Amino acid sequence: MKNGVGAVQNIVLFGGTSEIGQAVLRKIVQPGIAHLVLVSRDIDTAETMSDDFTEKFEDISIHHVRYDAQSSATMCPIVDDICAEIGDLDIVVIAQGLLQENRDYYSDPMALVPVANVNFTSTMVLMYAVAAKMKKQGYGKIVLLSSVAGERVRKGNPVYGATKAGIDGFALALDHELAGSGASVLVVRPGFVTTKMTQGMKKAPFSTDAESVANVVSRGITADKKVVWAPGILQWMFLVLKNLPLAIWRRLPL
Amino acid sequence: MSMQLLSGWGRTAWTAANVIDSTDPLMIRDAVMNSGDSGVISRGMGRSYGAAAQNAGGTVVVMNAHDDVKGPDILLDSKTGVLDVAASVSLDAILRISVPRGWFIPVTPGTRFVTVGGSIASDVHGKNHHKDGSFGQHVLSMTVLLSSGETVVLTPQDSPAWFWATVGGMGLTGIVLRASIAMLRIESSRVRVETERLPNFDSVIEAMSSDGQDDLYRYSVCWVDLLATGSSLGRGVLTRGDHASSAEVKGDEPCAYDPRLHVSAPAWVPNGLLNKWSIRAFNEAWYRKAPAKRHVGIESIPAFFHPLDGISRWNRLYGKQGFIQYQFIVPLAQTDVLRKVIETFSQAGVASFLAVLKRMGPSNLAPMSFPTEGWTLTLDMAAGIKGLPELLSRVDSMVLDAGGRHYLAKDSHLSPSAVRRGYPRLEEWMATRQEMDPLGTWRSDLARRLLLVPTRRIK
Numbered sequence: 001m002k003n004g005v006g007a008v009q010n011i012v013l014f015g016g017t018s019e020i021g022q023a024v025l026r027k028i029v030q031p032g033i034a035h036l037v038l039v040s041r042d043i044d045t046a047e048t049m050s051d052d053f054t055e056k057f058e059d060i061s062i063h064h065v066r067y068d069a070q071s072s073a074t075m076c077p078i079v080d081d082i083c084a085e086i087g088d089l090d091i092v093v094i095a096q097g098l099l100q101e102n103r104d105y106y107s108d109p110m111a112l113v114p115v116a117n118v119n120f121t122s123t124m125v126l127m128y129a130v131a132a133k134m135k136k137q138g139y140g141k142i143v144l145l146s147s148v149a150g151e152r153v154r155k156g157n158p159v160y161g162a163t164k165a166g167i168d169g170f171a172l173a174l175d176h177e178l179a180g181s182g183a184s185v186l187v188v189r190p191g192f193v194t195t196k197m198t199q200g201m202k203k204a205p206f207s208t209d210a211e212s213v214a215n216v217v218s219r220g221i222t223a224d225k226k227v228v229w230a231p232g233i234l235q236w237m238f239l240v241l242k243n244l245p246l247a248i249w250r251r252l253p254l
Numbered sequence: 255m256s257m258q259l260l261s262g263w264g265r266t267a268w269t270a271a272n273v274i275d276s277t278d279p280l281m282i283r284d285a286v287m288n289s290g291d292s293g294v295i296s297r298g299m300g301r302s303y304g305a306a307a308q309n310a311g312g313t314v315v316v317m318n319a320h321d322d323v324k325g326p327d328i329l330l331d332s333k334t335g336v337l338d339v340a341a342s343v344s345l346d347a348i349l350r351i352s353v354p355r356g357w358f359i360p361v362t363p364g365t366r367f368v369t370v371g372g373s374i375a376s377d378v379h380g381k382n383h384h385k386d387g388s389f390g391q392h393v394l395s396m397t398v399l400l401s402s403g404e405t406v407v408l409t410p411q412d413s414p415a416w417f418w419a420t421v422g423g424m425g426l427t428g429i430v431l432r433a434s435i436a437m438l439r440i441e442s443s444r445v446r447v448e449t450e451r452l453p454n455f456d457s458v459i460e461a462m463s464s465d466g467q468d469d470l471y472r473y474s475v476c477w478v479d480l481l482a483t484g485s486s487l488g489r490g491v492l493t494r495g496d497h498a499s500s501a502e503v504k505g506d507e508p509c510a511y512d513p514r515l516h517v518s519a520p521a522w523v524p525n526g527l528l529n530k531w532s533i534r535a536f537n538e539a540w541y542r543k544a545p546a547k548r549h550v551g552i553e554s555i556p557a558f559f560h561p562l563d564g565i566s567r568w569n570r571l572y573g574k575q576g577f578i579q580y581q582f583i584v585p586l587a588q589t590d591v592l593r594k595v596i597e598t599f600s601q602a603g604v605a606s607f608l609a610v611l612k613r614m615g616p617s618n619l620a621p622m623s624f625p626t627e628g629w630t631l632t633l634d635m636a637a638g639i640k641g642l643p644e645l646l647s648r649v650d651s652m653v654l655d656a657g658g659r660h661y662l663a664k665d666s667h668l669s670p671s672a673v674r675r676g677y678p679r680l681e682e683w684m685a686t687r688q689e690m691d692p693l694g695t696w697r698s699d700l701a702r703r704l705l706l707v708p709t710r711r712i713k
Contacts, residue, residue: 001703004266004304004578004666007643009703031647032669059671080713087709088702136712138292138311139269182259182270182310222575222638 001088002139006222008090009034012082014126015069016040019195020145021095022049023214028091028221033057035086039065039078069096070114072122079129091221092130093143094123099160099197112159119163124170127185131174134183142185143217144171148229151189151238154254175226186220188213190230206231255285260308263301263569264666265576266637269310269699277319277342279399279431286429286695287403289313292710293697294401296429298369299344302376303579303634304666305699306424311712312697315429317342317371330357335437336394341371341430346513346563353511353555357437358497360392364610366513366560371430376663377422377623380559381473384464384615388625390421391618392436398428401695405431414619419686422623424662426696426706427687440497442508445473445558447495450548451541452476455488455596459589459629462492462613472496473558478609479537480599480633481530488596490611491544498552513556518566525573525638533605562608571607575638578666580646583614583630584658591656592629595649599633602645606633621679621686624661632664643667662700670705 002008007030013021016038029036036053040046043064050062063085067078083089098118105112127142134140149157150164168187175185190213192204213230220228229235241249258273274285286294292312299318300307308314319327319342328351329338335357339348345359346366352358363378372378374396379388386392395409398420406428408417420427448471452458458476462468471494478490500508562568569577584591592611599606610632617626635642650672653660659676660668674680684706687696694708701707 001305001310001699002267003703004262004264004576005637005642005646007667030643032643032667034670059669083713084711087711133712136292136311137710138271138309139267180257180259180270182268 002090003032006030007032010037010086010088010090011035012037012039012089012092014039014092014094015096015145016046016064017042017049018095018097018145019197019210020190020193020213021093023210024093024095024143024217025053027214027218029053029057029060031057033060035061035063037063037065037082037086039067039082041066041068069098069122070117072117072125075122075126076129079126079133083133088137089130089133089140091141091143093145094126095145096123097145097197099157101157101160101201105159115159116163119160120166123167127171127174131178131183135178135181137183139182141183141221142171143221144185144187146171146187146189148189148191148234148238152242152249172226184224184226186217186225187227188217188220188230189227189234191234193230206234206237260297260300260314261576262304262306262308262666264303264578264637265569265572266578266666267305267699269305269308271309271312271314273314273316275316275318277317277340279405282315282317282429282431283399283403285313285315286399286401289695293695293707295696295698296371296425298342298372299367301365301368301372302663304664305703306376306663306665307372308699309697310699310702317429318369319343319347321347323347330355330437332357335439337435337437338432339370339435340432341374342369344369345373349511349513349555352437353440353443354509356440356509358440360386360436360438361389362559364560365563366556367563370433370435374421374430374433375423375425377618377620377625378663379614379625381475381612383625384468384474384613385472387615387618388623390418390620390623393421394434394436396420396433397431399431400428401691401693410619415686416690418618418620419622419683419690421618421620423620423683423687424622424700424706425698426701427690428696440509441500442498442503443511443555444498444503444508444552445495445555446498446502446550447493447553447558448548448550449491449493449544451544451546452490452492454486455593458488458490458492458611462611464613468494468613474612476611477540478596478611478631479541480596480604480606480609481534481537483600487600488593489541491541493558495553495558502552511555513560513563517564519568519570521570523570523573525575525636528572528605528607528636530603530605533607536607572636575636577634578637579632579634579664580649581630581632581661581664582653582658583624583626583628583661584653584656585626585628586613588656588658589629591652591658592631595631595652598645598649598652604633604635604639604645606635609633621683622662622677624659624663626659628658630661665700668704670703673704673706
């Protein structure tokens with residue numbers, strides 16, 4: 001159950017080793033926490049990352065679940081298992097994502113399938129599975145890590161951008177469908193975040209770090225926002241970028 | 255039946271439920287019998303601050319007679335003062351009928367906009383707790399709908415376990431449909447009130463202790479300035495009194511009673527309106543307004559008992575973020591802890607629109623009734639204050655370590671372990687509850703958070 005001061009008892013993170021996901025947990029896991037579930041491909045890494053929660057919160061029990069984020073067929077049974085184990089889903093953070101920068105999709109088009117699965121297909125299945133539970137619960141919040149890359153898909157990595165554009169649109173519409181049910185979705189649109197996912201990449205303007213994204217997310221949950229940007233200025237930047245005529249957009253050094 | 259988002263009076267932690275708005279026992283029984291896995295809770299006027307009267311994903315039976323009180327709903331025997339009343343009737347409606355006939359409700363909380371059912375479920379207390387105890391002690395009998403669909407009449411003599419489990423039971427033993435209450439005889443609709451200003455925490459404690467003549471007054475409560483620091487820490491305005499005799503009241507209608515709502519809070523208020531600075535200014539003015547020397551005056555019932563009822567929907571003053579109430583009690587000897595709690599809130603700059611201190615009398619027989627002999631402090635604060643969960647968790651530990659506990663009707667943040675430490679008779683109550691509700695029908699968001707009911711597993 002959520003309480004009156006914005007703390008919740010049960011939190012699930014999909015993409016349990018995601019740095020942004022972990023940073024978000026460090027913000028939203030507060031006194032009152034009962035169950036924390038980390039769903040990840042690499043349980044060992046997720047375990048070392050979650051150790052300090054055990055020390056900090058005496059009433060916490062941490063659960064680790066192994067999964068393959070590409071496999072959309074496993075999403076529903078995983079959600080069922082988690083509910084059977086911990087009860088209600090208070091906050092579900094979805095941080096699973098695949099970037100695959102600099103991949104030559106021309107020589108191997110099929111290489112885009114995992115990206116589409118993890119970022120889009122599986123995530124949609126997962127969000128419906130979670131939303132179905134939350135509707136019955138009468139409350140609950142899904143936090144979706146989207147990206148500004150979906151705001152206007154650019155050359156360079158159109159696959160990633162297109163999956164983010166798709167999931168972002170889906171999440172907004174899902175939240176609309178859930179209106180009045182007590183359940184809701186928060187769409188998080190970070191810009192360039194310096195993490196292991198973006199290691200070695202050239203930093204984009206207004207780059208940020210996982211902790212700053214987590215601050216924005218935590219405030220967004222408290223204020224019951226629909227969309228948050230990290231950093232906030234990107235909202236205004238993309239308002240401009242999105243509406244640039246194609247001729248100008250194509251000339252930008254992005 | 256309709257899907258609605260509900261919250262407590264503090265306007266936090268909204269959840270959706272199927273709402274059935276009815277005072278008809280047959281319709282209520284029907285709703286209870288046809289409820290799903292997420293169960294049912296009853297709700298009166300929605301004045302408990304936290305999540306006591308909401309039930310996410312389940313059914314909420316709203317039993318609020320509003321102004322539609324029919325003749326048989328309130329039956330007052332003017333000779334004996336026994337009130338036979340439907341649970342959906344508010345104390346406001348009762349007072350309008352009883353005061354002109356010379357009877358007063360034996361216990362009233364700070365608002366008269368609560369139903370009889372809610373008053374029993376929360377076992378509410380008032381300024382007279384040190385003399386008269388809490389609401390449940392004045393209930394002679396009650397008719398309760400069980401989850402089996404059966405209706406039972408409970409009295410403290412014939413069914414003490416079930417009766418006292420329902421008093422303070424937060425609606426989790428059954429739905430109170432009707433109650434019979436012993437009213438208090440009064441000669442007038444006025445209250446003789448003594449007001450005095452007390453410059454610091456020690457003087458407040460001294461004046462309110464039993465040897466400080468507190469026991470001479472039926473009603474006693476102290477407003478505390480939580481933002482005062484240093485030598486003024488814990489300063490307050492103490493008001494004590496009793497019902498005035500007919501001789502003390504001018505005019506030929508000593509029992510005339512005309513409560514009015516003065517103003518309404520605007521529908522939208524920015525989040526930061528009530529802040530450290532605005533409340534500090536208010537507190538200073540409130541303290542200065544009180545007479546420096548003890549002063550005796552005659553006040554009306556609404557002015558003395560229900561000052562906040564003058565502003566309808568005052569709960570909106572904290573803005574969209576909502577607010578929480580924090581009410582705890584510590585044993586009489588633990589005044590140091592009380593001071594430390596006040597210091598902690600004062601240092602954290604927590605601005606409380608209303609903070610009141612009261613010395614409570616002995617507890618009653620109900621396992622989940624809040625009052626015990628000790629000091630109870632009540633304060634409210636904006637729900638959006640940064641670091642509030644950590645701050646409250648720290649204060650919770652101080653209170654529990656001192657042998658204290660928290661009031662569930664106000665609660666919006668406690669942990670399952672905190673309520674178990676605070677209420678040593680919880681297991682006993684859970685066993686009685688199980689007996690009364692073997693199907694596990696009664697559920698609320700509060701009960702879910704505190705693990706008073708089995709964990710729900712949605713398929």
